Amino acid sequence: MITKLYSFSVQTKTRNEWLNITDKAAGAIASSGVKEGLCVLFTPHTTAAVTINENADPDVPRDAIMALNSISPDMPAFKHSEGNSDAHVKTALVGPSITIIVTEGRLLLGVWQGLWFTEFDGPRTRKFFVRVIGE
């Protein structure tokens, strides 16, 4: 069994932003030597998440950001003193962890799929981890 761990740093520029991290994760898989197994993408933050969605038209992440703002708006009744409870809720909805299949030494992604780091309370310097496990 092979288990490898990779750490990445990204810089977000606005409050809500989707950063394409497909190439970073693909590079981790390639260097891990794992041919058949799993890849876990994980962010250690509580106001950012990771997800998989369309990699082609930039209007998809744009529209998704707008929709998430509508689904989880700032609410007057929020009490958390940092004023970013909307971002914590988005993190609960999208999730800080996602698992992808590795096969033939590569991520098993659909033709339109890419991996995204989703910032909900930027701009900030952020981290994410890639765990590869398999053989």
Place this chain on the structure above:
Amino acid sequence: MITKLYSFSVQTKTRNEWLNITDKAAGAIASSGVKEGLCVLFTPHTTAAVTINENADPDVPRDAIMALNSISPDMPAFKHSEGNSDAHVKTALVGPSITIIVTEGRLLLGVWQGLWFTEFDGPRTRKFFVRVIGE
């Protein structure tokens, strides 16, 4: 360590539909020979997802489809030219990947739980994968 990968095809019949795929995943586990480990359900699409929810009353997926339509409606300000941004948002909310525990050679599911392929932009021919890893 055993790692096995199974591919399945399903046909959806309407725009929003939940297909019960519990038996397909259970069959993959049985044929994998894995007794203790993990099972990852993954769909390679950007307008469909996979989830776990009640397996008994068909009104649960019916109500969930209605609620998701209300949570992620079509928005006039969407720019994505395919006109299915609501489906991309639902995919971000429900997620294209879910991990289930395998023990004693079977999926560790609660008595009411079943596995669902959730179509958000059908009807289409769709795929999903089952990765089993363990020993």
Place this chain on the structure above:
Amino acid sequence: MITKLYSFSVQTKTRNEWLNITDKAAGAIASSGVKEGLCVLFTPHTTAAVTINENADPDVPRDAIMALNSISPDMPAFKHSEGNSDAHVKTALVGPSITIIVTEGRLLLGVWQGLWFTEFDGPRTRKFFVRVIGE
């Protein structure tokens, strides 16, 4: 390869409640002997979920509970006779499974992150499982 499975029982006290289960999962990792691998948190229920979010200010789970009630309210058109479709929808949004990285014999969590069992239809006696896999 090491694969271990741990079962926990929790008692919720209200309809919507977030229970901090970080210590329980950390204890499972410690006793598993796994140094490098993965940890999967899984709940076998259809009206409860598991997630990762802020571990510090109790106003974060409080605000998140309020926001989720707003995002997935009871709807007059729901047909499920148990009357808890809102809870099934929350489960689809937050998810009954989450995967965390294990490294150096510990959960790889950010400084503000904690693990939460999220009850959507309590009070009930609930279960969750921790699967540890690695070496």
